[in-house]
Amino acid sequence: MDVMVNVTPTPYDVVIGPGTRRELDERVTNLLPDARRAVVVTQAAVAKQAWFAALTLSIPYEIVLIGDGEDAKNFSTIETLCRAFVEMGLSRGDVVVAVGGGLVSDVVGFAAAIYHRGVASVTLSTTLLGQIDAAIGGKTGINLPEGKNLVGTFTQPLLVICDTETLSTLDEAAWRCGRGEMAKYAFLGDAKPSTDILGEALEEQVFRCVAIKAEVVASDERESGHRMVLNYGHTLGHAIEAVGLDLRAQGSLAPVTTMQHGEAVAVGLAFAARLARRMGRIDDARVVLHEEILEGFGLSGALPGDLSAAALLDAMSRDKKAHHDLTFVLDGPNGVEPVRGVDPAIVLATLMDMGAKP
Numbered sequence: 001m002d003v004m005v006n007v008t009p010t011p012y013d014v015v016i017g018p019g020t021r022r023e024l025d026e027r028v029t030n031l032l033p034d035a036r037r038a039v040v041v042t043q044a045a046v047a048k049q050a051w052f053a054a055l056t057l058s059i060p061y062e063i064v065l066i067g068d069g070e071d072a073k074n075f076s077t078i079e080t081l082c083r084a085f086v087e088m089g090l091s092r093g094d095v096v097v098a099v100g101g102g103l104v105s106d107v108v109g110f111a112a113a114i115y116h117r118g119v120a121s122v123t124l125s126t127t128l129l130g131q132i133d134a135a136i137g138g139k140t141g142i143n144l145p146e147g148k149n150l151v152g153t154f155t156q157p158l159l160v161i162c163d164t165e166t167l168s169t170l171d172e173a174a175w176r177c178g179r180g181e182m183a184k185y186a187f188l189g190d191a192k193p194s195t196d197i198l199g200e201a202l203e204e205q206v207f208r209c210v211a212i213k214a215e216v217v218a219s220d221e222r223e224s225g226h227r228m229v230l231n232y233g234h235t236l237g238h239a240i241e242a243v244g245l246d247l248r249a250q251g252s253l254a255p256v257t258t259m260q261h262g263e264a265v266a267v268g269l270a271f272a273a274r275l276a277r278r279m280g281r282i283d284d285a286r287v288v289l290h291e292e293i294l295e296g297f298g299l300s301g302a303l304p305g306d307l308s309a310a311a312l313l314d315a316m317s318r319d320k321k322a323h324h325d326l327t328f329v330l331d332g333p334n335g336v337e338p339v340r341g342v343d344p345a346i347v348l349a350t351l352m353d354m355g356a357k358p
């Protein structure tokens with residue numbers, strides 16, 4: 001199953017399905033017949049999987065490992081990668097292949113975007129979150145000590161492969177992360193939101209999400225408007241993660257300090273539905289549908305205990321996508337859309353309704 005991401009000037013394919021990693025060599029050869037060399041960048045946890053052994057390229061290539069976790073998503077890793085590319089003789093006509101989840105595709109995409117002012121990059125995405133979200137759309141980037149993803153580019157890959165067989169080795173935390181993102185797609189796209197996605201086979205679920213992401217990216221590659229809908233559930237989700245990080249730094253062991261990104265997004269989706277309900281944008285049945293979809297993916301929409309509504313509001317006001325006022329992506333009569341200038345009092349009331357302290 002292929003989905004085309006119709007961006008200009010160079011549309012590209014996302015190849016989805018079990019075993020599609022085996023198409024890597026032929027696809028790269030067809031797309032870049034003049035490439036003479038490749039560098040495959042991955043992580044130790046990925047390279048050790050049995051399915052990784054099926055990856056080969058007919059042009060000479062070397063494998064470079066990068067670190068694991070958000071701390072590895074930094075300038076130091078970019079420098080290491082670019083210097084490895086030089087050492088391996090990678091020229092502008094060659095190709096970098098990222099094999100891994102969102103962290104690998106973000107970092108490798110950024111290195112490829114700036115090395116020699118841009119070399120082709122291909123992603124074999126191996127996490128659910130990567131396949132349905134991070135690998136598609138060309139957002140590359142790294143973190144700064146001041147915040148996540150603060151440096152990066154919009155640079156589209158040449159090709160993305162989403163081999164659903166590779167997901168068989170993911171741990172439960174990575175599944176929960178991906179399912180939180182998948183839940184948001186149930187409310188995006190042209191189809192009427194329903195619980196249908198829950199009954200689909202994994203590759204169909206991935207296909208559905210990729211098709212929606214591809215359509216959104218093609219309509220607004222640089223996130224000047226419509227692409228913000230992909231942020232559905234993320235405004236509170238990011239705030240929960242930020243508050244969790246602060247509390248962890250203070251030595252707290254509160255449940256919020258160990259939440260996965262996808263779990264925070266799930267709470268963010270439940271909150272967004274309640275906020276939209278309070279603003280009269282949707283009815284009770286639509287709020288219940290949000291809860292059913294979260295439950296169907298094994299996720300909870302409940303706000304973790306002991307969180308302060310004021311602290312969450314403060315974190316949301318600082319969200320880099322908030323455009324200097326309180327912006328939320330909310331469901332409504334026209335579907336999910338960005339809503340600017342939301343009254344902070346309504347936000348606080350909704351949070352307290354979900355159990356937050358004042």
Ligand SMILES: NC(=O)c1ccc[n+]([C@@H]2O[C@H](COP(=O)([O-])OP(=O)(O)OC[C@H]3O[C@@H](n4cnc5c(N)ncnc54)[C@H](O)[C@@H]3O)[C@@H](O)[C@H]2O)c1
Pocket residue numbers: 043044045046049068069070073100101102103104106126127128129130133134135136137138139140148149166167168169170171174177
């Ligand atoms: N560019 C975008 O549009 C975008 C969108 C969403 C998220 N992101 C970024 O994605 C990153 C998170 O990505 P993620 O959730 O995929 O996590 P991740 O890439 O950190 O991977 C999680 C863990 O799973 C391991 N792993 C990967 N594939 C595996 C497999 N098939 N089997 C076993 N282990 C495997 C990794 O080595 C890692 O230890 C964040 O840095 C986030 O900022 C980017």
